[in-house]
Amino acid sequence: MxxxxxxxxxxxxxxxxxxxxxxxxxxxxxxxxxxxxxxxxxxxxxxxxxxxxxxxxxxxxxxxxxxxxxxxxxxxxxxxxxxxxxxxxxxxxxxNTKSMTTALLARLVDAGKLRWDDPVTRYLPDFRMHEDWVTREMQVRDLLIHNSGLRAGAGDLMLWPEPNTFTRADILRGLRYLKPVHSFRSRYDYDNLLYIIAGEVAAAAGGAPYETLLRREVFEPLGLSRCRIGDWSRDAVGDVAQPHVRRDGGNVAVRRDGAQIAATTMDPAGGVxxxxxxxxxxxxxxxxxxxxxxxxxxxxxxxxxxxxxxxxxxxxxxxxxxxxxxxxxxxxxxxxxxxxxxxxxxxxxxxxxxxxxxxxxxxxxxxxxxxxxxxxxxxxxxxxxxxxxxxxxxxxxxxxxxxxxxxxxxxxxxAPAAKRAPDTSKRTAIRPSTLSGRLGVYRDPWFGEASVCARGDGVEFVARKSPLLAGKIMSVGERLLLDWSADEVDAEAWLDFATAADGAVSLTLAKVDPDADFSYDYEDLAFARIGDCP
CATH class of the missing domain: 3.40.710.10 (DD-peptidase/beta-lactamase superfamily)
Structure with a gap:
């Protein structure tokens, strides 16, 4: 070493x-x-x-x-x-889960089961980045320090908003389709997906699921008796704080837990x-x-x-x-x-x-x-x-x-320059005829399928694996905007369609507010139309 x-x-x-x-x-x-x-x-x-x-x-x-x-x-x-x-x-x-994940990895290093400079493929043979040389060179340490060359928050739409049906296998498969915007190891850009991969490396090296290892190597040795990861019962644990947002001058609980709290794909990056x-x-x-x-x-x-x-x-x-x-x-x-x-x-x-x-x-x-x-x-x-x-x-x-x-x-x-979001208050729902030839089912190689289909007199975008990413398509001046139905999704998106010389239709998205949370990773989506609406 x-x-x-x-x-x-x-x-x-x-x-x-x-x-x-x-x-x-x-x-x-x-x-x-x-x-x-x-x-x-x-x-x-x-x-x-x-x-x-x-x-x-x-x-x-x-x-x-x-x-x-x-x-x-x-x-x-x-x-x-x-x-x-x-x-x-x-x-x-x-x-703050991330420091617990790295502590778990450090415990495995201390135990001789892992080295920081081991190639990731030693533990995950199917691991692939977009560029082959990055796949070969990516070490365990590189999973932890935000130097991948990917855009900040790249692929986070596979993690949030919750609930969704993306798995860690989806993330492992999807990484190869996320195109870098900078050279590997050239600069810092925060990511979450590679911490999911780090959790899988820990599981492979430690011989047990990530959640089991975190309890065994971090929670139990330090006596963190109330810390939870993975599957657990809300009522058996009790005394569980719920998240809130500000609405109409007050605090309103959102995304309240059900009786059984399930393990999530994002656990190694933020699930504790x-x-x-x-x-x-x-x-x-x-x-x-x-x-x-x-x-x-x-x-x-x-x-x-x-x-x-x-x-x-x-x-x-x-x-x-x-x-x-x-x-x-x-x-x-x-x-x-x-x-x-x-x-x-x-x-x-x-x-x-x-x-x-x-x-x-x-x-x-x-x-x-x-x-x-x-x-x-x-x-x-x-x-x-x-x-x-x-x-x-x-x-x-x-x-x-x-x-x-x-x-x-x-x-x-x-300050005048602080807010860069445009005024989108004047918006109207578009009619299906406005998108003639563009309605249909689209597919992105890492995010999967989404439909752009008529619903009543309007048109809706619906992501198959992320049910909260559904909303009406609106017209704002000459642009199209996605008005999400769920209050929990608080970053709207522009939609842009393009038609190639061979008639192929593509769809890209971008944040309306350029300063919105980077985990709304619309910019890395590249949808291609694959069929008609059901």
Whole structure:
């Protein structure tokens, strides 16, 4: 196995992290050594964020100098139904799952079952990228660091919106049809599909399904007793937070769980759910390099801890990072984002699924960190909490408040150049005659079939494997727009038809709002008409 030289910065940080972490008491923590003034300051941050953003529920846990000093929850599992969020309430942590997937892989490396520089095809012989040379060169490590050359979010329509019927086998087969927009390993563009492949690599190397391995190698050794992955019973587990969106000035639950929660295709990229108490224990395990598992053995070797936090792929430092945190560098490790904030290393990640937001931030040189879980629309709230809590822990003399950063984000959003979405309010449903010769069944090589067929006096687009991707085709000026029927699909699409010289009809899609979530990967779709409407 080839090893890169060790980073002096990370060696120094690992040397600093020495003493074991104190355990968290039940509910609101008043841990020995916790400072009352500090606790009151975080209370103000908590209350201000809850009020400013009218959140349905919020949970925050803080570790300072290796000690759990703060755990607090507020709000409801489902807005208006009265069941309070507790430290044991289970939230979707979304892409914070990625650091758990990479920890699982690191455990397999420690066990000698896997190497970071192994070719992916050693474990998955059917794995193919669009270009043969990339298939040959793709290593396990490349699955984790967003350097594939694919567009950000490429193929995510096979994962979201849920529910859908795409399988991991569909993703393995579909990858070869996703065309790169950049050269392999040339730049950072966030992806989810390759984390699904990483989960399959773990399964092949570990000899068990991904979900089984994650429980065995991560949840159980660290005592994360409320964390869930795969199939489980909502009522048997209990205390499960539901996602919410803002509608008509209030919080409305969406995509509510049924009695039985099924394993999903996207589990290795974003399928874990955990409680605040578990997530506080999770950050504690990273701030304590000597942490032993439940069996008394080291949970992860120093070598693998260092590898997971080694900068792998350079990221762009945003204007906001430079101004707010005086950040000089940003990079992606294995399932973690790495940067400097006020001169110190910051290790973090976010998680976003519709109506659920999570945040994990570690400041290793202070042996401190925090976790934020929210069951509502909270992109700005999460950004503000990350900044204010990072300053509270890393630069306590700073006096900037939730209001200061919330106001700054509102000014940013209100700037003339901030919103690039066109006005599509004047829209009319088209008649079937408008698309004469273009109605029919279409097929994309990775996404599968979709129909563009008459329904009553209008025309509807319906994706066969993703039932929420169905809606009416509308006219907006000279363009055609897809008006999705499901409220959960919040990024509309332009439709463009083309007819070749031989009469073949094709269909492409593009986001109406260029700044919409990149997981609405319309731009990688290339439909060809294959038949008439049923």
């Amino acid at each position: 080839r090893h890169r030289p060790r980073s002096p910065v990370l060696i120094f940080i690992l040397a600093l992290l020495a003493a074991p972490l104190a355990g968290a008491a039940a509910g609101r923590v008043d841990a020995p050594g916790a400072d009352d003034a500090s606790r009151r300051a975080i209370d103000r941050i908590f209350d201000d964020a809850m009020a400013r953003y009218r959140l349905p529920g919020l949970a925050i846990g803080v570790v300072e100098d290796g000690v759990v000093t703060y755990q607090r929850t507020a709000g409801e599992l489902v807005a208006g139904e009265g069941a309070a969020i507790t430290p044991d309430s289970v939230f979707k942590i979304a892409s 759910r955990c409680s605040l108490r578990d997530m506080t224990a999770w950050i504690g395990a990273w701030l304590d390099p000597e942490r032993a598992g439940a069996d008394g053995k080291p949970w992860l070797s120093p070598r693998q801890r260092e590898e997971l936090w080694r900068p792998q792929m350079a990221m762009t430092v945003s204007k906001r990072q430079r101004e707010w945190s005086r950040t000089h560098f940003a990079a992606y490790g294995y399932g973690w984002r790495l940067s400097d904030t006020d001169g110190r290393l910051k290790v973090s990640h976010t998680g976003t699924l519709m109506g659920m937001y999570s945040l994990v931030t570690l400041l290793p040189e202070r042996r401190s960190g925090f976790v934020v879980l929210i069951n509502g629309e909270a992109g700005q709230a999460r950004s503000v909490l990350d900044q204010v809590l990072s300053e509270r822990i890393g630069a306590p003399a700073t006096t900037r408040t939730v209001a200061y950063y919330a106001d700054a984000l509102e000014r940013e959003a209100a």
